[in-house]
Amino acid sequence: MDNVMDLDDGAFGYRISNPPIFLATGILGFLEVFNKTSMEQLREKSLKLTGYLEFLISETSKIRCEILTPKDPAQRGCQLSLKFNFDIAEVYKQLVRRGIAVDKRYPYVIRVTPVHFYNTFTDVWRFVNQLVECIKEFS
Numbered sequence: 001m002d003n004v005m006d007l008d009d010g011a012f013g014y015r016i017s018n019p020p021i022f023l024a025t026g027i028l029g030f031l032e033v034f035n036k037t038s039m040e041q042l043r044e045k046s047l048k049l050t051g052y053l054e055f056l057i058s059e060t061s062k063i064r065c066e067i068l069t070p071k072d073p074a075q076r077g078c079q080l081s082l083k084f085n086f087d088i089a090e091v092y093k094q095l096v097r098r099g100i101a102v103d104k105r106y107p108y109v110i111r112v113t114p115v116h117f118y119n120t121f122t123d124v125w126r127f128v129n130q131l132v133e134c135i136k137e138f139s
Contacts, residue, residue: 033117046078046116049124053080053114056128063132068109079113081105086138094134100127 007013019027051073057063057080068081084091087107095102095110103111114124 042116047073049114049116049119049121050076050078050080052121053112053124053128056124057082060128060132062135063128077113078116079111082110082112083108084110090138091131091134094137095130098130098134100130 008015054067054071057065057067063082065082065084068083069079070076085108088104088110089106092102092104092110103113105111112127114127
């Protein structure tokens, strides 16, 4: 065996008949947990987590932003897009330095996604508090 790939022509040459073992082991762990719940329970937790995030953002006077994501939970998933009236570059960098995973849409939007499968209500509360601290630093 050598290190030269012998592929079929075109995109089909990159198909793999079996997944890499390290990826498969991660999926097995996920499936073990998934088998202990249901899609209905996961969606219910998703609605509650995202609703809690929306509530905290709306009720925290130190966070002045517009939530761009539809207000109706049936019209959205677990992600909220927060639009600020200032460039969020430094706030984003500070959040990342603090170990918080968010997405950015420069210059004004941060997207936050409390994932129902592994985030907790405490994680959401901590995020909002860290966001307040980051905004204070750059105001």
